[in-house]
Amino acid sequence: MAEHSNGRSPAGMWVFPQADQITAQVMERTTRRCKPHTIALVVAALLAALGVVGFLFRVAADGLDNYNAWGYYMAAFSFVFMVTSGAPLATAAFRFTKSHWRRPLSRVAELFAVVGVLNLLLFIPMVIVLPAIENPTFVPGMEGEMAARRAIWLGSSGVPFGAPALWDILGLVALAVTSMAILWLSLMPDLAQSRDRVSGFRRTIYGLLAGSWHGTKRQWIQHKAGMMLLGGFYFMMVVFVHFLIVSDFAMSLIPGWKDSILPPLYTLIAFQNALGLLLVILFILRKWGGYQEYIGISLFWSASKILLGLTLLWTYHLFAFFITFWYGRLEVEESILRYLMFESYAPVFWANVIFSFFVPFFILLWNPVRKTAWGPALAGLSALVGGFLFSIRIFVGSFNAVDFKEFPGELYSLGLTRARIQDAVIPDLWDIFMVVGIIGAAALVYLAAAKLFPVMSIWEVKEGAMYQRMGKLFRGEYMILAKPE
Amino acid sequence: MARRPILGLFRDANAAADAGDALKGAGISENDYDFLTDSPYPEGAFGEREEKHRIYVFPFIGALLGLTSGILLTSMTQFAYPLVTGGKPILSLPPMAVVTYEGTMLGAILFTVLGIMFESRLPKPKLGLYDTRITEGFIGVLVNAEEDQHNQVQELMTQAGAVEVKREN
Secondary structure: OEEEOOOOOOOOOEEEOOHHHHHHHHHHHHHOOOHHHHHHHHHHHHHHHHHHHHHHHHHHHHOOOOHHHHHHHHHHHHHHHHHHHHHHHHHHHHHHOOOHHHHHHHHHHHOHHHHHHHHHHHHHHHHHHOOOOEOOOOOOOOOOEOOEOOOOOOEOOEOOOOOOHHHHHHHHHHHHHHHHHHHHHHHHHHHHHHOOOOOHHHHHHHHHHHOOOOOOHHHHHHHHHHHHHHHHHHHHHHHHHHHHHHHHHOHHHOOOOOOOOHHHHHHHHHHHHHHHHHHHHHHHHHHOOOOOOOOOHHHHHHHHHHHHHHHHHHHHHHHHHHHHHHHHOOHHHHHHHHHHHHOOOHHHHHHHHHHHHHHHHHHHOOHHHHOOOHHHHHHHHHHHHHHHHHHHHHHHHHHOOOOOOOOHHHHHEOOOOHHHOOOOOOOOHHHHHHHHHHHHHHHHHHHHHHHHOOOOOHHHHHHHHHHEEEEEEOOEEEEEEOOOO | OOEEEEEEEEOOHHHHHHHHHHHHHOOOOHHHEEEEOOOOOOOOOOOOOOOOOOOOHHHHHHHHHHHHHHHHHHHHHHHHOOOOOOOOOOOOHHHHHHHHHHHHHHHHHHHHHHHHHHHOOOOOOOOOOOOHHHHHOOEEEEEEEEHHHHHHHHHHHHHHOOOEEEEOO
8 A cells, every 4th residue: 555645745645555455455344343333333223213212202292194293303304315315426426527536435425325215214204294285174265375385296287196295205216226226336346356255144245236247348338337327317316306305395385485596505505415424434434444545635635625616506595595585575585584594593594504604614715624634524524514404494494384283274375474483493302312313323224334335446446546656747746647538 | 069268367457458469360259258357447458349338228218218108197197187277278387397307217217227237237147257366456358269269269368478277167
């Protein structure tokens, strides 16, 4: 193994793993017993168990017919969904752009596909609690109420078959299938290389998933084309599903909320959070996971610029969201600003802005900080906190904008009025259990996947090792990169 | 005489490319030998034939099927329950767009996965000739040849620098 830097860059800027040792080293690290990993697994399992307890008590106390009680569940689901659905996209996007620094990041991101399956399970209760689009108590001529609440599904002939539940679920299924297919394709060469180095159930699983992979030219070409296609489809799908989730579970639940900026705002914070979490995981793997020779500072340096860009884009969209309503000055627009930003959820909103914009921006502003592993990881951690607060603000807010138990007709009213603005909902014990449980369950699934499969994309790191080396140019020593395409 | 595989192992990619040239020179068809590697080498790195694939056809067919299903499902539902609202037409495009987009994407994704499996001939019940040293960076040159050609092939690969030539038991 070799680590390199030149006079202008910190130690460990570029790393050059030795190709003939990568498979053995990565598999040794994957299969060895690791106490901190085991402890993390146990903690995550305990949190997930708390979540189950919280869920059962919430069902017993409030049932599934009043969506008001499920705001924190939805917020936690949304947070996990944002992070885990955005992560596989990082792999696809950086493969598209042929960014060589991405190689150690790829598998760390792809493994989130496994959490995508958990997302599907977590989503089912939300589909059940979502109130009907049609107003069940509507009588023609009724004053102040509409026949249906405004949703993206509403056409002149009612809603399409199965909408919104069926199509929301199918969207998540498509995401899960695509990300799992990307993970399987990416794992195939690594599992074929590793199946003779492992034993027991790992060997059986590796053998099954690797199929008859031999690494022929034909297989590599199919592999590349398949990953590119699926990556493209994943991108087309993930943005669309974000749009569905935020439209159906936030916008359509606040009477009169019509906003074209919220879906991109949601997608941007999802991408920012996903990249942030990847940087945190890569920092942990580099510092304590034994992958220092695989994860160079150059990865953090390159990814931090994208994180900075996403941070700025999110802030721009937030401002656009605000200014449109602020200038519009309709009563419903003023009410929404008061409710979600400046009155009911003001503390959460300002904390959201601080953690999603100010902290990452002022960390990532400085190039010397971007050229460290801790700087981008810290900014990523802050973005995660901000994303969590964003989810609480938007989804707890939307789920409690009207008192559905007392006044169900309000959900079908023309718009949120000043008089009807509710107070912020403080989480009770079961809410807290469900929130930590959902996050714990996602962590549990990811940690288990990271124990079963290599967290480094062996074939991709080897390919990188083939193309990169240090070399002399004039009087300096620089990283030289071959770009065959 | 049956065609059987024979595998040459090379430590160096240049030597493997030389073996490919020698096999071509000896009249062995380019379709009868392949290079096995542990990571994707650039196309043409071994002077090998250009590989063609039809994987892009699969998502196209899937997308067409998905789009058709989406349009049929939404339009038939709207015609089955013809509620005229505000004098607007029965067929309402915006809500149809969401369903047809999702149908199109689902079709494309599922057919891509099927296409990858079909085009890569996966899964295969029998693994075939292989050597685990390929996972450590060795290059394998796998030749499918008549059994009476095996000695000649072995000699060509050894001359090119093969560290070992393996035959099927």
